[in-house]
Amino acid sequence: MDQVRDVPAASTLGAAIVQGVVVNDDEQRKPLRNVTVTLDRSGLEDIRTVATDEAGRYRFDRLPAGRYTLSFKKGAYISMDYGAPRAGLTGQAITLTDGQTFEARVTALLHGSAIAGRVLDPIGNPLANVVVKAAQVVSAGGQRKPRLIASEAAYTNAHGDYRMFGLLPGAYVVSAQYEGAIPPTATSAELQWARQSGATPAPERARASAYAPSFYPGTPSADAADFVTVGKAEARTGVDFTLRTMPVARIRGVVIGADGQPASGVTVSMALTHPPAFLGYPVRVARSLEDGSFSWESLPPGDYTISVRGGPTMPPRAPSAPPASLQEFQQAPFTQRPWWGRLDLSVAGVDLNGLTIAMKPGLQISGRVVMEGTGAPPWQVSALRFSLAGDDSLFSTFSGSGSADGSLSAAGVAPGTYRLTMTLPATPDNLWAVKSARLGDRDLLDDAVELSGDTSDLVVTISNALARVSGQITTADGSPASRLSVMLFSTNPADWRIRSRRIRDARTSDTGTFAIDGLPAGEYYVCALTEIDTEMRFEPEYLQQLIPAAIKLTLADGEKRVQNLQIGR
């Protein structure tokens, strides 16, 4: 009996059809069965899923007109979106008209590659629960630059074995790391002493240790690692590790408030600053006890920064409350932590006791908001939040906010060098943007500015009349080039840094048009690309490569520039 089951909601029924075939991306192009094909209608929560048959065929019927995306997934293969140039890149939408039968192009899925091996401890026993990660090596401008692909991580099992699969072909840096400390092993002197019933003076205690992170083929430094290269659908086995131990240390200290009293209940955070945290050392967060004390166990050797924020208005946390998370810590209302303290230290396997962190009152940074352009934004200045981010460490970010009277302030800022970032509340036309954040003749949006004393001279200008670049991209024969990317970036390499407001991109529409709004005045390069490597977008080497194919343009304040581009071939 052939019953209709799982009938979609009536409103989504139509007469259009999408059908196609999925094959293996190898020489034989064999059909792939049991590929999960998902059809998603953008804007509506209406997803349908089918599996391909023996001939690799799939078919969706009874579809209403609309714009759809299609994605493909199968076990050890690398998932793809329909129409993507390769895995990991954005696919192509399918626009269906009423009753249309859409024959999709053949989709070829690449069988993922695998890296497998075994992790042993120094005496040759298998080590379970070791995290093994593969970071794909992306070469740009001739420089090697390992890039961690977070999904490619595996844990070792009780035999010490791991296997990562679904990898793109290419070169990888493979690392192994065991979190957690190794308890002390009694020395022979201690055992001897214990057998004599502890009669003689006690020998020194054995110490705890930890396993040092290791990069294949067994170096502590990512820079010295060998590349593990896998070909298409290749399984590379024998990528083995023997982890070495390293001494760990305990640190203890006390936080003294700006009033000279032990500061209890303040959030104490610590991050490793060296060696570079390729593997992602966790930030440790603790809370000082009633006597202002804090401690951490099992610290591997390295350079650390301890940061403390808090103060007399910090509400006491319940004793049973967990320590504040880093996020909570960074987002805490500013007025509640007007004191700051910081300590940089090196740990090298020796316990450090008696550290003292003296907190100081932070700086008061204030000023006002100036509006430019036409009309008024649909939000109040009191809704504005901004942050001052220091260049030197994870912990030197301070936040501030606007007030109803148009003023801005941030309190408790540690002296240092900062840039300012402000994200405006979203508006329908999205034309409001921050134009500048001036302190004297310096703009904190572009330059890192040293703050060493209180100031009330900050002027943040917000405008809806900033410069705009728009245009159309055409191919050599004059037809519109859709689904291209446009990259626009400052000609000044000093602006080439992560999340720079002077590095922007856009996608072209079906008619090849694009627009980039909210640009500060200045000199820019603009170029068209088939795809933008989002990971590399802010990297100087990447931008340098784009310059030869780019057009230079100079934007005046508020200029609306039309810049059409033609692409070759």
Place this chain on the structure above:
Amino acid sequence: MAHHHGKRGAFLSAFLVLAGVAALVAQGRGGGPAAAGGQTAAPQPQILKAGPGIIMGRVVEAGTSTGIAGAIVLLGSTGALGAPQLTFDDGTPSGQRSAQTDSKGQFMFRGLPVGTYAVTATATGYVRSQYGDAAVIQIRRALDLNRMIEITATDRVIDVAIEMWKNGGIGGRVVDETGDPMVGVEVTVISRMPSWGGPVMQPVLSTQTDDRGIYHADVTPGDYIVGVLAATTTVPVAEIQRFTAAQGQGNAAVSAFAAEVGANGGTMPRGVGTRVGAFSVSQFGGFNEPVVPPTGDRGAFYASSYHPASQTATAAAVVHLQSGEEKTGVDIVLRPVRTRSVTGRLIGLPGPVTGLTVFLVAPDPSQRASQAALIDTPRAVADGSGAFAFLGIAPGAYTVFVQKPPTAADTRVLWASRSIVVGDADVMGLELPLASGARLSGRIQLQSAQSAALPADQLKAVTITARAVPGTPGAITSPRPVRMDRPDPAQFTTVEYIPGRYMVEIQGLPRGWVLASAMANGQNLVDQAFDLSASGLPDVVVTLTNQISTLTGIVRDTRGELAPAATVAVFPVDRSLWRIPGMGSRRVQTAAPGRDGRYTFTGLPAGDYLVAGCDWPSADFSDPGVLTALIPSAARVSIGDGTSHTQDLQATVRR
């Protein structure tokens, strides 16, 4: 890949929460060192002065003298010594001492204050082992003892040996009906452990297949069944949208939503699955996207499959795993099953109920596998009007079951249970009228030699709940016990329960008081299961007593020497009190003699008992067969409320 894994993770955790499974249970013997848990850490650690005590020893492979290098040895303690806020004067928290063994398996703890300690060893590839565990036993059982090490002022260096058994391995391949490997599929290993005389099935571990379809699980020796569990969960899209709307309103709205779902023992409509019409379907076992045939709307899903080729846990082959044994070829073939849908409506809901979940429970002849069965039980979230739909249901016989559990605010239960057979056609238009439950009520009386009274707040802290006997409707889902506030502390009324077989459980007894009995109609409800009828059970008399019995004595071996390594078992003369199927008995207990050979049981309920000492390392004292074997060597004692009885014993040797 990341996307895929992330989604499954979310689903797995949601599943476990609603299944009431605390977690896929950790492998191994017992719960580790007897360190005091659950205490809230005080902000100020107390420094505990180090003492002269030393515990040293070796960790060896069971049955050999081969040391295990690199094992982690944990030192636990009880009382003040075990409290986590205490710190030895070397800075080590007292509850968290650990050491790693050297190349010969040797370890040492020093600076220990006088007290009692538990020593536990863990090592990769070995069964967790505690000092005092019988070496012939590879996995702890219900009544195995935690033996402690005493450090005294005079006896301060203790040399111990801890024997460890190797784990075994189970591995195989998961393939589809054509022999293609199934990749990234969750394989669940379910242990089949004897406890209180019957097998208890419990999921212990799940692991994913790799790109070759291969999985491997490292587990303790024992009996297992292995399967890919693929039951569907069907959630109305409208419920997902309600949840999404709550998320849009911030954390408070999400918390309120989650609290309501939790109170209903329900399922969070997270929308992790695939939309099929007005529903979102997901499958346990690694298929977020149910596998449907090429042309969409009708057809098949991969159904649950156990090694070698069964679709139910009870029909699965048992894999018997020895210590150190590597079982390969434990393969699983997944076959698409042409599935049906089951739709219906709950009649009589008081109003919209968030997350209320309907279960499609397969028949389970063992009646002991409720947790394992639920993990493989299709579920459907009812919408606000009580309508529900199960998609992807394999043909077969099922019980449709739903329960809106009682809460503190509404102590009624609403439930329905109905048998159905899913055949060739969809089952549509089921109407499930919800029924209410029944309560127990009665009074608490005190039995006291000195006519001692209890303050009202202490009496109020005593909680009286009923626990359903496995295999009855009340045991299908295990709703959280709800405590009822009692205006008159000496009177009680419980929340409603689904009519069926129950035993009474009493908790929160004040210090110095024990439970004597909970009587109704001449039956003691804490010792024997009773039928709770739809009209309820009034006039239950719960008797607490401060007359606490003791049974003590010295255990010697056959040569007359003190026998501190022996085990003393006490059990009722009346066999019907040995156990309720699926539940333990408070009247069957074991004790370890101290180094002076003295054993003690305190607070045994009044009655006639047999007590025996034995040196029988392999015995599982929750097994009626073991108790029967002890009868000839046991002494008969009569325990009354508050009586003290001394009975010296001679330990018999059995192997």
